[in-house]
Amino acid sequence: MTETTTRPSGTAPGVAYPRLGLYIDGAWTQGTSGRTEDVLDPATGEVIAAVPLAGREDLDRALGAAERGFRLWRDTSVQERGKILHLAAEKIRERAPEIGRVMTAEQGKPLRESTGEANRAADMLDWHVEEARRAYGRIIPAGPGETLSVVKAPVGPVAAFIPWNFPAGGPMRKIAPALAAGCSIVIKASEETPGSACLLTECLADAGVPAGVLNLVFGVPAEISGHLIPSPVIRFVAFTGSVPVGKHLAGLAARVMKPSLMELGGHAPVIVCPDVDPVAAARACARGKFANTGQVCTSPSRFFVHGSIADEFTSAFVEAAEAVKVGNGLEPGTGMGPLISARRRDAVHRLVTDARDRGAKVLTGGSFVDGPGFFYRPTVLAEVPPEADLLSEEPFGPLAPILPFEELDEVIERANALPYGLAAYGFTHRADHADALVRGFEAGILSINHTGGSVPQAPSGGWKESGYGREGGSESLDGYLVTKRVSHKLVL
Template sequence: MSGYPDLYMMIDGEKIGTDGRATFPVVNPATEEVLGQLPLATPADLDRALEAAQRGFARWRKASAQERAAVLEGAAQLMLERREELARAATLEQGKTLAEARIEVMMNVGLFRFYAGEVHRLYGRALVRPAGLRSTVTHEPVGPVAAFAPWNFPLGNAGRKLGAPIAAGCSVILKAAEETPASALGVLQCLYDAGLPGDVAQAVFGIPAEVSSHLLRSPVIRKLSFTGSTTIGKHLIKLAADDLKRTTMELGGHGPVLIFDDADLDTALNAVVPHKYRNAGQVCVSPTRFIVQENIYERFLAGFAERAAALRVGNGLEDGVQMGPMANARRPEAMESLIADARRAGAKLHTGGERIGNRGFFFAPTVLSEIPLDAQVMNEEPFGPVALINPYRSEEDMIAEANRLPYGLAAYCWTSDAKRQRLIQSELETGMLAINTTTVGGSDSPFGGVKWSGHGHEDGPEGLAACLVTKTVHEG
């Protein structure tokens, strides 16, 4: 299809095509057309990537702060110049609107520029000791990183997985999602074109279980960085534990949104409705469970359903589209199953609840209310365009519902009461909290969760620190 780039793997600076390898068809979720065939790695390909990563780490760990910063700043500038090209590839293979894909490019630009500055601040410290003694603490790159990125933010996830290790002086083997390879390859190409040596970062694709087990069995890999479901994350942690590899895990969520009766309802609705349905709800920090104080419940529900029903759904390449298709055929099927289960349990459907058209993976923005707590969708991350809205009487009940699940990635709260804001900050079990806003991240702020939503952080100084180990030296 016009505008979609050729697909390949990148190993030791070489583009590896489909010759002699199994392939995976990359599909446009808006049209169901095949965009291209992606080569899948053989065991020999993975071994070659591991050898290159080991060699690349020996080289890159010695690179100066100025060298690392120049690559990151250069890649940021190239992404800025290639914004339309990168955004179009992401929309073609993932489905999100061009506007959302452009924002994703700019997220990477900001992150790479932040790390370009942060590499100059990898400080150690000298400890106070008696005369004749000297003790220092330094931070060194952890080693080659195996980084696994999902399909929902094909540009941003690739940028997170590459930026911090490269800033820290590590090498990386990136396995991005097979559904969205061109986006990750585009980000990596910007790093190469900015001067990153070819053996420092590799891009491989393949059957996920085979690639992950092969890489994590190798003593070359010293850190695992994974973004994806809690189920897969738990499995990968077990594989990494055999060799005591460091792990950063950004896993599932089920974002609670507390709407109190003193909130500005129109302001809240105008913010949370588009935020709920961005990327068709396929966002780990998506606001999902709307926990609404009962005396404003009916007004909030009506306003939410009206706004959701008015959203324009279509091909993300078209002007004016506000929500694109879901990313693959599995997601509409999952939505149908979850919504049917909720309605059998007694939930009320206000809008949506069904596919749109007979071509592409489109699903209508959906609003459910009065959903029993034992319904599947109230306990499993829906990862789709469905909002769950229930009434609650007291502040205590609302906090209890927000904390009920084992997830703790992002949470939201709308209230004008300053005392209540402080209480919510203290009581909610979450890695990130947005109060009277939908913003939960930024290049300079740590991104990560608690409980089943994972551990460790990406972005900010914490994201860089996750790729470092600490060494203490005592001299007499």
């Protein structure tokens, strides 16, 4: 896909936005539906491209291609698959500056974050390739003349559905384990951030991934999922997104008895114990809170701070929030970009308005940034009452409610009170407190004394309504492989 369209005057100059398309059966196409959707630069609100939307005919072609591609890829040795996928990772790293600039143009995050995300996508692909070499079976003791064994085989064509907040990392969390395991995939990436997905796909195609193994589509979400999931071609469903949509897709998969992986939303608690430096803890929490403008499923979003250090922590957090440079992610020094859309910005502001109306104090932020784009100021709130929507709804934005506590056991119960269980964070230097937090938190991703994100070598995933299945670590391949028990008698 060599043709590009240059961004129109008035948006970020010097960024060549790729020509968008569907990638089906090894070829780029504009599809058959004739429908498109505008892609906006969230820093300006201007249209930068139009993404074609797949129709039924396109989806049927993608399914047929995935079925043929699976037969070929399944029977390609893990060594040969590895050569192709390692080469793709090299190409992603070589093109990371370009991918990063396109990602910032369409999603808004600072260029440093975007380029880093592209490089992490390459690391993710490399790691899964090597992990697939260790998808071991085993021999089980049996009687004379019989061999009893367990083998792993790729499950089949995969349907994957990805949101917009990590335009490179999100797709790769599905593509890497699927292709490394020997599956083919039809992936629906976000219509709001399609350029990054197209550039990733181009890297994989240029590295030699065979036609039909990787198919990229965009379209109306309900139409795509409603067509792909029930298809007998699809054998596994992988989704990242909101809890309500995840429940709907899991239901579609359950009706046809298909296994699925659901990485859903959260409302991550942070518990800051009295034995830590409140200023250092506040700065660490602020870095985690305002990364990607808070548009992260694992973003820390409820800050429980021991009363003895709450004032110092709050002052330092406000200072850190006010020091964040908000602006276009392509401008040097930008610390936080815009929200993805006016819809998301308005949803964030509604939570602030509701909290304020119920008696909360907005210590900093709490308002739009003047000018074009979908910017919202880093916001810190105190005295937020329990009934405020902010404490029960995932904010998915740069909002930080700070809540004092006195007893650790009691605050762990408060942290676990919501139906979500994706991520949780604790700050303490005491081993007994750390042990209590690790044992007590009802979440699948736990971090002590930092708010870092996921890594390829360790599993991430939810608990309760935050989903099931794991991505990363050796567990990452579980959904993409089926376990076969083989009993082989040597003589009749």
